[in-house]
Amino acid sequence: MSEPLLRVEGLVVEYPGGRRRPGLRANDDVSIEIAPGETLGLVGESGSGKSTLGDAILGFAPVTAGRIWFKGEDIVQADPKRRRQLTRLIQPIFQNPFGSLNPARTIGATLREGPLAHGLVSPGEADQKVAQWLDIVGLPPATARRYPRDFSGGQRQRVAIARALIMEPELVICDEAVSALDLSIQAQVLNLLSDLKRRVGLSYLFISHDMAVVEHMSDRVVVLHQGRVVEQGPVDEVVNHPSQPYTRSLLSAVPLPDPIAQRARRAARKETP
Numbered sequence: 001m002s003e004p005l006l007r008v009e010g011l012v013v014e015y016p017g018g019r020r021r022p023g024l025r026a027n028d029d030v031s032i033e034i035a036p037g038e039t040l041g042l043v044g045e046s047g048s049g050k051s052t053l054g055d056a057i058l059g060f061a062p063v064t065a066g067r068i069w070f071k072g073e074d075i076v077q078a079d080p081k082r083r084r085q086l087t088r089l090i091q092p093i094f095q096n097p098f099g100s101l102n103p104a105r106t107i108g109a110t111l112r113e114g115p116l117a118h119g120l121v122s123p124g125e126a127d128q129k130v131a132q133w134l135d136i137v138g139l140p141p142a143t144a145r146r147y148p149r150d151f152s153g154g155q156r157q158r159v160a161i162a163r164a165l166i167m168e169p170e171l172v173i174c175d176e177a178v179s180a181l182d183l184s185i186q187a188q189v190l191n192l193l194s195d196l197k198r199r200v201g202l203s204y205l206f207i208s209h210d211m212a213v214v215e216h217m218s219d220r221v222v223v224l225h226q227g228r229v230v231e232q233g234p235v236d237e238v239v240n241h242p243s244q245p246y247t248r249s250l251l252s253a254v255p256l257p258d259p260i261a262q263r264a265r266r267a268a269r270k271e272t273p
């Protein structure tokens with residue numbers, strides 16, 4: 001196998017405890033690899049540590065031990081300058097773009113920002129680049145002058161995809177990127193993500209509750225349970241011949257994201273000092 005694009009080795013992420021709450025080991029000795037051009041699916045029940053792994057790769061989670069190699073470079077230790085460069089190469093697409101799109105800025109302003117800040121385009125070229133990406137994700141040119149509130153969930157997710165891909169990343173972390181969308185819209189957005197991967201040669205870490213979605217998108221799958229990898233392999237093997245009872249139970253579970261549990265966890269996090 002060629003040099004992996006990403007290699008995570010023995011990763012431990014521990015969220016510190018609060019006054020009334022013990023610390024929590026959300027990733028425990030996690031090791032994964034993603035090859036160039038590969039989509040690695042990441043599944044596991046709510047709270048199993050999927051987003052934590054994505055966040056650690058993005059540099060948002062407190063890594064206690066282990067290594068994250070990106071193209072042979074240990075990025076856990078990256079200095080702030082290098083981290084900033086890496087934010088261009090490793091881009092996230094999250095579940096709720098409304099939360100991350102600035103409501104006071106036009107879509108055009110939001111899309112221009114990253115490429116300008118990273119010197120990918122000159123100010124004179126930025127609008128053309130934005131127009132090109134709006135077209136690629138299937139949105140009309142007038143989108144650039146409008147605001148996030150003017151768009152449906154599916155359209156906003158297309159904006160979020162454009163915002164990630166306009167940075168010319170090499171790895172995209174899709175964290176429940178279609179979970180909030182209606183089924184028919186989900187299919188369109190998944191197709192867009194697949195097309196883009198072929199078109200620009202990307203790798204995805206594809207995080208989802210929904211085994212069917214992961215099966216559709218992934219080359220290989222990693223199963224997390226309580227912060228640990230319990231199974232991994234080619235998607236057909238894991239889906240058709242799971243070796244672990246936990247994976248079998250995931251496969252038979254109704255694929256519903258758990259917004260109530262997610263909301264409760266988010267609230268709990270805000271409370272801690």
Ligand SMILES: Nc1ncnc2c1ncn2[C@@H]1O[C@H](COP(=O)(O)OP(=O)(O)OP(=O)(O)O)[C@@H](O)[C@H]1O
Nearest residue numbers: 015026045046047048049050051052053262265269
């Ligand atoms: N910032 C944080 N501070 C403290 N604990 C956290 C933080 N983020 C996540 N956790 C905890 O870490 C564990 C793993 O959470 P994580 O969000 O990675 O799970 P997940 O698999 O993505 O779940 P879901 O499918 O619901 O999105 C959970 O117990 C969660 O409550």
Ligand SMILES: [Mg+2]
Nearest residue numbers: 050051052175
């Ligand atoms: Mg999550």
